[in-house]
Amino acid sequence: MNKKLFLLLVVLMSLSLIGIIFVQGYWIKSTVEDKEEQFSYNAKQVLINVSQNIQDNELESFWFKFIDTDSSGVILNEKVLNEYSLLEQEGENGNSAGLSEGIPEVDYKISSDFLAFAKDSVEFSELINGRLSSILNQGNAQGAVLSSEEKLSRFMQMEEMEKDVLRSFILEYTSRIPIHQRLLESTIEEFLKTELQNYNLNTAFEYAVYSNSLATKVHSDNFSPDYPATYLVPLFINNTGASEYQLLVNFTGKKKVVLSSVTLMALLSIIFTLIIVIAYSSALSQLIKQRQISQIKTDFINNMTHEFKTPIATINLALDAIKNPKIINDKDKVTRYLQMIRDENKRMHAQVENVLQISKLEKNELDLKKERLQLHELVEEAMNHVELIVEDRNGYIKTHFGALKSSILANQNHMTNVIVNVLDNAIKYSDDSPKVDIYTENVRNFIVLKIRDQGMGMNKTVQRKIFEKFYREHTGDIHNVKGHGLGLAYVKRILDDHHGIISVESEKGKGSTFIIKLPLIT
Template sequence: MKKKVFLVLVILMTLSLIGIIFVQGYYISNSVANKQDQFTFNVKKGLSSVSKEIGDEEYRDVVTKIRDLLRQGVAVNVDTTAFIDLYIKQDISNTDETLIYRNGILEENYKLSSAIFDIGLDSVSIKKIISKNETKVYKSSSLDGTETTLFKSGETNRTEDIDFEPLYLKYSSRRPIHKRINVEKIDRLIKLQLLQDDIDIDYEFAVYNNDLATKVKTENFNYENAFMSVPFFDNKNENNYRLLVEFPDRKEFIWSSIIGMIILSIIFTTIIIVAYSSALFQLIKQRQISEIKTDFINNMTHEFKTPIATINLALDSIKNPKIIDDKEKVQRYLHMIREENKRMHAQVENVLRISKLEKNELNISKDRVRLHDLIEDAISHVELIVEDRGGHIETSLKAATSTVLANETHFTNVLVNILDNAIKYSPEAPIIQVETINVGNNVLVNIKDHGSGMSKAVAKRVFEKFYREHTGNVHNVKGHGLGLAYVKRIVDDHHGHISVESEKDKGSTFTIKLPLIS
C-alpha cells in the first residue's frame, strides 16, 4: 500500500471515529435534556393536579355546607368571614304578603394577656357576638327580582343553578392558609401524583403568599433551592398563594434513569477505540516490518554478494594454468573460499537461531559456568581483528563472584556479538573496555566502546529483529540486524537483562545483568 493511500485511510478512519464519539456525546446530551424536560413537565403536571384537587375539595366543602343550610330553609349571604347574614322567608297564605326575618351576626375576636387572669396560659381568646334582628313584610309581587337570593324553606331544587363562586371567594379570602390545608394532606397528594409518573425521590415543599412563607411547609424546605412553583388556591383575590417544591436529589434521579445507556455507550465506544487503535498499531507495525524486511533482504543480498564474488574470483584464479601449479597461491585461495563460506554459513545460522528461538525450538541447556571464563573466551575470538585494526580490549573483571547458570556456547556467542558490534561501529581503531562488578545477588557485565554511538531513538529499537539504523545506500557496516535480537533473546532465556546507553559520536555501553548462583 502506498504511503499516501495509507495516510488518507488513517485520516478517514480517525475522523469517522471522532464523529462517532461526538454523535454519542450529542445523543447522551439530548437524552439528559429530554429527561430533564420530562421531569419538569411531570412535576408541573403533578403539582397543578394537587393544587386543583385541594381547591376543588375546599370549594365542594363550602358549597355542601351552604346547600345544607338551604335545605333547612336558611339563605346565606357571606359578606366577610366575620359578618354572617341569615335570612328566613315565610309566605302568608291568607294574604298576598311575605315575611323576611333577618338575623345579622357580627363576630369579633379579642386576645388578652394572661397577666390579667392567673390561668397558666399565654393568652385568652374572647369572642364578642353582636346580633342584629330585622323583620320586613313584602308584597309577593315585589319579590320577583330578588328571588334569586332568597330561598324558601324546603325549596332546594333551584340551588343547582346558583353561582356559589362569590360566596366561596368571600369565605376563603380571609381564612388563614394553615386552617384551610395541612402539610400531611399536601404531602400525600404530591406523593401519589409523582408516583404515577415513576418519580420516587425525596422532596420538600412549602406554600408561600406573595413571596412570604406561611406555616404550611416541610421542615427542611429551602426557598433558594426551589425547583418549581404553581398557583395554589387560585381564588382571584388579594391572596397570591403558590405551592413551591424542591428535589435535593433531582440531578442524581435524572442521571440514574439513563446511566445504563451511558455505561453501555462508553463500553462500546471504548471497545471501538481499542480495536481501532490496535488495528492502526498493527498496520503501522506491518508497514515497519515490511520496510525492515526490505532492508534486510537488501542487506543480506549485499552481505552475500561480496563473499560469492570473492569465491568466484578465487575459483577462476585456481583454474588459471599459471596459478594451479602454485601450491602456495592455491592454498591461499582455498583459505579465502573457506573463510567466505564460513561467513555465509554464520549469517544463515543467525537467521535459523532467531527463528528457532521464536518457535521455542532451540534447546538451551544450562550448566554452572564462570562468567569470567566466558568473557575471556569471547575476547580471544575477536582479539586478532581488534589488533589488526590497531585497537585493543581492556578488561577489568572486578566481580568477586561470577558463577552463573548459563549455556556456554550461546552465552559466548552473546558476548562475541556485542564485541563484534563494538568493532564494526568504531570508525577509528577500536578501543573496548570490558568490566564486571557484583551488585547484590547479580553480576553486571559492561562492554563499552568509543565508536560512532547511536541516537536515543535508535537505542530504543536496537534489540528488535531486522532493525538497523538507516544509512541510505551506504553499506559501510556489515550485518543484517539479527545479532542484537539474538543477544536479547538469549539473555532473556537466562533470566537476565540487557540494556544500552549511547550517545551519538561518543560510543555505546552495553550492560548485561545475570543472577548469581551459590
C-alpha cells in the first residue's frame, strides 16, 4: 500500500474514532443534564404537593375544632371563640392569668387586626351558621349526631366563597400557634415519602422549616442550608398568596438518582466505545506490523539474493574454468575449482538451513534433546569455529571464566550455535581487528555469560529490535555487513527454549556486550 494512502486512511480513521468518542461524551452529558432537569421539576412538584397536603391536613384538623353540632343545629365552637375573647381582654388588662392551658404566653402577642377580627366573631358565626346548618342537617333526623366523615363530606358541598371565609378564619387562628406545635416533623416526613414514591424518586432527604429566612425548631437532624440540591416551597399560604414559613428540603440522593437512570446506557456506550478503540488500535497495530514485515521481507529477499549472487557467480566461473581444455587436464587446478564449488555450495546450504531452522522454531517443530553440559566447554568449542577468522583479521578472543559452576541442561549443537552466532556478530561488526572478551560468573542459581566486543556498537533503538526476525540495522545502500537478520532471532528463540535470557548493553562507537543468563543444574 502506498505510504501516503496508508497515512491518509490512518488519519481519517483516527478522526472518525475521536468524533465518535466526543459524540458519546456529549450524549452522556446531555442525558445527565436532562435527567437533572427532570429531577428538579419532579422535586418541585413533590414540594408543591407536600405544601398543599400540609395545609389541607391542617384545615381538616381544625375544621372539627371550630365546628360543633347540637340539637338546634351547627354552630361555631364557643370554647374556641372564647379563647379569642380572652386574648382581647387579657391584652387590654395586661394580665396573662386567663390564658388557655398549654399555650405559652409569648404566643398571645397578637396584632390589633386580629383583636378586631375576634370582636367580630359573633357576626362571623351568624354569617356561616345558617349555611352550615342547612347543609349538615339536610335529610338528617332531628337530634342525630353526624360522624366526622359525614361532616367533612357535607362541608365539601359548601360554596367556594363560604369555604374561603372559614379557611381564612382557621388560618388566622393557626397563625398564632408556634410552628413546632402547629407542624410535626413526622407529618413532613410522611408527606415527603408519599409524594416521592408517587413520582418514583427513590432518594434520601433532609428538611427544615424557616420563618422569613430564620430557622425554626422544625428540622431533621442533618439538614444543611448550603447543600447544592436544596429546594424551597412556601407553607401555609393565605388568601393573598403571602406566606410566613418556607419548607426547605435537601435531596441528598439526587446525584445517585440522576446517575442511576443513565448508568446502564452510559456503561454500555463506554463498553462499546472501548471495544471500538481496542479493535481500531489492534487493527492499526496489525497494519503497521504488516507493513514492517513486508519491508523486512523485502530487505531479506534482497540480502538473500545478494548473498547467493556471489557463490553462484563463483560456481559459474569455476565451471567455466574447468571446461577450458588447458585447465581440465591440470588436476591441481580442477581439484582447486571443485573445492571452491563445494565450499560455495556448503555456504548456500548453510544459509538455507538457517532459514529452515528459524521456520521450524516458529512452528515448534524443532526437537531439542537436552543433556547435562558444561558451558565453559561449549564456549571453547564455539571459539574453534571462529578462531581462524579472528586470526586472519589480526584480532583475538580471550576467556575470563569466573564461574565455579557451569553445568547446564542444554542441546549441544544448538547451544554451540547460539554462542557461535553471538561471536560471529561481534566479529562482523568490528571495523578493525576484532577484540572479543568472554566472561562467566555465578549469580545465585544461574550462570551469566558475557561476550564483549569493541566494535561499532549500536543505539537504543537498534538494541530494542536486534532480536526480531529479519531485522538488520540500516546502513544506507552500503552492504558492508553480510547477514539476513536471522542469527540473533535464532539465538533468542533457542535461549527461550532453554529457559534462558539474553540482553545487550551497547553504546554507539564503543562496542557491545551480550549477556546470556542460564539456569544451573546440580
